[in-house]
Amino acid sequence: AQTVTQSQPEMSVQEAETVTLSCTYDTSESDYYLFWYKQPPSRQMILVIRQEAYKQQNATENRFSVNFQKAAKSFSLKISDSQLGDAAMYFCAYRTFYNQGGKLIFGQGTELSVKP
Amino acid sequence: EPEVTQTPSHQVTQMGQEVILRCVPISNHLYFYWYRQILGQKVEFLVSFYNNEISEKSEIFDDQFSVERPDGSNFTLKIRSTKLEDSAMYFCASRGSDRDSPLHFGNGTRLTVT
Numbered sequence: 001a002q003t004v005t006q007s008q009p010e011m012s013v014q015e016a017e018t019v020t021l022s023c024t025y026d027t028s029e030s031d032y033y034l035f036w037y038k039q040p041p042s043r044q045m046i047l048v049i050r051q052e053a054y055k056q057q058n059a060t061e062n063r064f065s066v067n068f069q070k071a072a073k074s075f076s077l078k079i080s081d082s083q084l085g086d087a088a089m090y091f092c093a094y095r096t097f098y099n100q101g102g103k104l105i106f107g108q109g110t111e112l113s114v115k116p
Numbered sequence: 117e118p119e120v121t122q123t124p125s126h127q128v129t130q131m132g133q134e135v136i137l138r139c140v141p142i143s144n145h146l147y148f149y150w151y152r153q154i155l156g157q158k159v160e161f162l163v164s165f166y167n168n169e170i171s172e173k174s175e176i177f178d179d180q181f182s183v184e185r186p187d188g189s190n191f192t193l194k195i196r197s198t199k200l201e202d203s204a205m206y207f208c209a210s211r212g213s214d215r216d217s218p219l220h221f222g223n224g225t226r227l228t229v230t
Contacts, residue, residue, distance in 0.1 A: 033216075035218075042223070043153075043205055043223075043224055043226075044221070044223050044224070045159070045207060045209075045221035045224075047218055047219075050218060052216070091158065091159060095219075097215070100147070100213075100215050101147040101164050101166045101171050101172070101211075102164075102172075103149065103161040103164055103172060104149075104151075104159075104161065104219060105161070106158050106159040106160070107158065108157075108158045109158055
C-alpha cells in the first residue's frame with residue numbers, strides 16, 4: 001500500500017522569504033500523480049500544484065514549485081516570496097495512475113505560518 | 117468556474133441519530149468521493165463511487181455508512197447511527213473522466229455529534 005509522510009508538523013517563514021515543505025512517499029508503482037493541497041482556516045481544500053511522475057520536469061505555478069526526486073521518492077514544495085495569505089495547512093497527496101478512479105492518499109500535513 | 121457544492125455547512129446531531137450529508141458534484145464528472153478530516157488530523161478517504169456503485173471503500177466506511185446518487189445530480193453520505201467519534205469535517209469531491217483531471221473538493225460539512 002502507498003503511504004505519504006510529511007515530517008514537519010509546523011513550519012514558519014518570514015514574509016517575502018522562501019520556504020520548502022518536505023514530503024516523502026512510498027510506492028512500488030512507476031506511474032502516479034503527486035499533489036500539494038492548501039487548507040486555510042476556512043478548511044477548504046485548494047489544489048496548489050500537481051506533478052505527473054512520468055514527467056521529468058518539475059511543476060511550477062507562479063510562486064509555487066516542486067522538487068520531484070523520483071528515485072528518492074521525495075516531493076517537496078517551495079514557496080517563494082511568501083505572503084501572509086500563504087499561511088495554511090499544506091497536505092501532500094498521492095494518487096495512482098493505474099486506477100482511473102483512484103483515491104488520494106494524504107500526508108499528515110504541515111502547518112505553515114507566515115510572519116510579517 | 118463550476119464547483120462542488122455541499123450542504124449543510126454545519127450539522128449538529130445527537131449520538132445515535134441518522135444524518136445525511138449532501139453534495140452536488142460538478143455536472144460532467146464521473147468519479148465521486150467522500151473524505152473525512154477529524155479536527156487537527158489528516159484527510160482520510162472514506163469511499164469512491166463510479167457508475168452508480170461503490171468502487172472502493174476504506175476500513176472506516178463500515179455498515180453504519182452508505183452512499184447514494186439518487187437522482188443523477190446529488191451524491192449523499194448517510195451515517196445511520198452517529199457516534200461521538202464521527203464528529204469531523206466531511207468533504208465531497210469529484211473528478212472528470214480524463215485520467216489527468218484533478219480532484220475538485222467541496223467546502224465541506226462540519227458534523228458535530230453530541
